[in-house]
Each structure stands twice: as C-alpha cells, then as structure tokens.
Amino acid sequence: MTASTQQYFSTYRKHIQPFVLAGLFFLGACSTQNQSDNESASRTAKESALNMKLAAGKTLYESNCASCHDSGSSGAPKLGNKEAWHGRMAEGKDVMIKKAITGIDGKIGMMPPRGGNTSLSDEDVKAAILYMTSKINTSSENTSPESPVL
Numbered sequence: 001m002t003a004s005t006q007q008y009f010s011t012y013r014k015h016i017q018p019f020v021l022a023g024l025f026f027l028g029a030c031s032t033q034n035q036s037d038n039e040s041a042s043r044t045a046k047e048s049a050l051n052m053k054l055a056a057g058k059t060l061y062e063s064n065c066a067s068c069h070d071s072g073s074s075g076a077p078k079l080g081n082k083e084a085w086h087g088r089m090a091e092g093k094d095v096m097i098k099k100a101i102t103g104i105d106g107k108i109g110m111m112p113p114r115g116g117n118t119s120l121s122d123e124d125v126k127a128a129i130l131y132m133t134s135k136i137n138t139s140s141e142n143t144s145p146e147s148p149v150l
C-alpha cells in the first residue's frame with residue numbers, strides 16, 4: 001500500500017465510518033423497536049382476550065360453582081387453595097375439565113355434572129375452571145393468569 005492510499009483509507013475511516021456505524025446502529029435500534037412494539041401489541045391482544053375469558057369465567061363461577069368452591073364445603077377444593085388444587089392440577093387440565101363436566105363421585109365428595117347446571121356448555125365449564133385455576137397463587141407453577149392451564 002502506498003502512503004497516499006493509506007492516507008486515503010485513514011481519511012475514509014475517520015470521516016465515513018462514524019456515519020456508517022451510526023446508520024447501522026440507527027437501523028438496528030429501529031428494527032428492535034418495531035419488533036418489541038409488535039410483540040407487546042400481540043401480547044396485549046392475547047392478554048385482553050384472556051382477561052375477557054377470565055371475566056366470563058368469573059361470572060360463570062360465581063353463579064354456578066361458588067356455592068361449593070368458595071367455602072370448600074363437602075370436600076370441594078376451595079378457590080385459591082394451592083394444596084387443595086395441587087394434585088388435581090397435576091392430573092392435567094383435560095382430566096379436570098372432563099371430571100367437572102361428567103361430575104365427580106369421589107372419595108372426598110360429590111360434584112354434580114357441570115356443577116348442577118346442565119345448561120352450561122363445555123366452554124362455560126372450561127371458562128369457569130380457567131378462572132378457578134387463575135386463582136391458585138403459585139409463581140413456580142404454570143397457573144398464573146399470564147400462563148393459565150387452559
């Protein structure tokens with residue numbers, strides 16, 4: 001390399017490179033920004049869909065399930081009681097939903113099919129269970145409202 005090309009390159013570096021770098025940085029910053037905007041938008045959409053389901057589940061729960069599950073009377077696992085729900089959660093959501101739909105004549109107690117309201121659809125029962133499981137206060141298990149079992 002001759003002295004003059006070397007000089008050319010060093011001038012190039014000094015004057016151009018900062019712009020190129022700034023440009024790249026800017027583009028990079030933009031695209032991460034957009035991506036996180038998109039992510040948070042879809043997260044917000046998911047959250048509001050979930051919140052609507054939870055709200056519907058709460059109403060269904062209150063009118064059909066709370067009579068037993070609020071107090072835990074006659075062996076019903078009490079709302080929000082981690083110990084009472086722990087083993088049931090472990091069976092998996094499908095088993096829980098099925099049992100709540102068909103009814104339980106268990107060792108611990110009796111639950112009529114669909115909590116006694118046969119006009120509830122499977123989706124209604126699911127929504128009520130979604131609400132119930134969202135009330136189990138565990139951070140390490142997959143039961144928080146952000147990641148409910150259903």
Ligand code: HEC
Pocket residue numbers: 060061064065066067068069073074075076077088091095096097099100104105106107108109110111112114115116120125128129
């Ligand atoms: C008449 C009282 C009663 C009502 C009303 C009732 N349950 Fe229950 N539920 C029980 C009892 C008792 C158990 C525990 C039975 C056992 O395990 O022996 C139970 C258990 C459950 C379980 C756990 C199932 C499992 O896998 O162990 C779920 C889920 C559940 N109920 C959902 C509901 C939903 C949803 C409603 C309302 C639509 C509801 N229950 C209404 C008494 C009731």
